[in-house]
Amino acid sequence: METIQPILWENGVLKLLDQRILPHSEDYISYQNCRDVADAITDMVVRGAPAIGITAAYGVALAVKKYTDVDVNRWQELIEDDLIYLSKARPTAINLNWAIDEMRKLFSQCNVLNPLPEVQALAIKIHQDDIDNNRIMGKLGADLIRESITGEIKPAVITHCNAGALATGGYGTALGVIRSAWEQGLISHVYADETRPWLQGARLTAWEMVKEEIPVSLLVDGAASHVIKTSQQTDAPIGWIIVGSDRIAANGDVANKIGTYGLAVNAKYHGLKVMVVAPTSTIDFKVASGNDIPIEERSNQEVLNFAGSKQSAKGALARNPAFDVTPAELVDAIVTEKGVVLKPTTDKMLNLK
Numbered sequence: 587m588e589t590i591q592p593i594l595w596e597n598g599v600l601k602l603l604d605q606r607i608l609p610h611s612e613d614y615i616s617y618q619n620c621r622d623v624a625d626a627i628t629d630m631v632v633r634g635a636p637a638i639g640i641t642a643a644y645g646v647a648l649a650v651k652k653y654t655d656v657d658v659n660r661w662q663e664l665i666e667d668d669l670i671y672l673s674k675a676r677p678t679a680i681n682l683n684w685a686i687d688e689m690r691k692l693f694s695q696c697n698v699l700n701p702l703p704e705v706q707a708l709a710i711k712i713h714q715d716d717i718d719n720n721r722i723m724g725k726l727g728a729d730l731i732r733e734s735i736t737g738e739i740k741p742a743v744i745t746h747c748n749a750g751a752l753a754t755g756g757y758g759t760a761l762g763v764i765r766s767a768w769e770q771g772l773i774s775h776v777y778a779d780e781t782r783p784w785l786q787g788a789r790l791t792a793w794e795m796v797k798e799e800i801p802v803s804l805l806v807d808g809a810a811s812h813v814i815k816t817s818q819q820t821d822a823p824i825g826w827i828i829v830g831s832d833r834i835a836a837n838g839d840v841a842n843k844i845g846t847y848g849l850a851v852n853a854k855y856h857g858l859k860v861m862v863v864a865p866t867s868t869i870d871f872k873v874a875s876g877n878d879i880p881i882e883e884r885s886n887q888e889v890l891n892f893a894g895s896k897q898s899a900k901g902a903l904a905r906n907p908a909f910d911v912t913p914a915e916l917v918d919a920i921v922t923e924k925g926v927v928l929k930p931t932t933d934k935m936l937n938l939k
């Protein structure tokens with residue numbers, strides 16, 4: 587049983603740990619309606635690409651329940667508007683549409699007059715598979731860190747946003763690697779960018795690390811390059827940037843939380859390695875390169891305000907792109923449950939198909 591459970595499915599009810607108020611309160615909100623689930627994704631009650639996918643799978647199960655109750659002979663037709671609404675909850679994380687597609691594939695194969703048991707079972711499987719995959723990736727990523735250690739010195743690592751238990755079914759992708767590496771004594775320290783404007787690093791990653799007594803230091807996002815550079819002269823140099831992803835293109839370009847691209851450029855300049863940890867459900871082979879990945883632009887109020895109160899100069903405008911794309915050439919390793927791709931290219935990525 588995972589210690590941090592962002593998503594619960596109990597007797598046909600979906601319960602989401604409200605990530606907007608962590609770490610101050612640990613409250614679950616219950617959902618019984620697919621459209622409410624979609625709104626919860628848009629509003630960041632649940633966030634992180636794999637967690638969004640799992641939540642969407644349960645959202646589909648709720649919609650199937652609703653429309654089979656309305657008319658068991660027409661549920662496949664009646665459900666359509668809700669599924670379209672759900673599919674638009676957030677645009678960048680491909681896991682959302684991956685999960686809806688997986689659920690849809692079952693519609694044509696299941697017992698159409700009594701689909702609910704099979705539909706619910708598939709959502710639960712998508713959830714459990716995600717946790718199992720994270721354990722596999724945790725080990726593979728930690729192996730890469732071990733192989734990179736030449737002498738006595740254990741590297742420190744930087745992570746950006748939250749790619750932990752909270753962003754997945756449990757255990758985490760990037761934080762899964764960090765958990766596994768810490769357990770094996772392979773890393774000395776974790777730096778977490780605070781990640782403006784939602785503070786996923788300060789609120790969520792730090793909370794996860796502190797809970798497990800993994801030493802973590804927060805950095806304001808702009809401090810990373812200075813800390814990377816100056817750490818190189820110490821006995822705990824930062825050696826790896828380890829992040830998750832919302833969507834990986836067929837050529838290995840990686841969309842992740844805004845600021846990841848800058849970190850990767852920094853890593854190149856200072857000779858650090860960049861590890862992206864994501865399940866294959868995050869790879870979108872339909873997009874050739876990162877140029878084709880839709881980047882979510884959220885409300886400018888999230889930037890103009892801080893902790894709910896206005897801090898910026900009246901009259902100032904703001905942009906709020908939520909993600910950026912790191913070119914494959916800046917990525918040293920993509921770690922998936924099907925294996926590791928070093929220095930990704932379109933040809934190498936095909937091995938994960």
Ligand code: MRU
Nearest residue numbers: 633634635747749753830831843
């Ligand atoms: O806006 P968010 O909090 O949903 O962004 C999340 C990220 O950028 C994560 O790094 C990504 O989804 C991978 S989570 C395992």
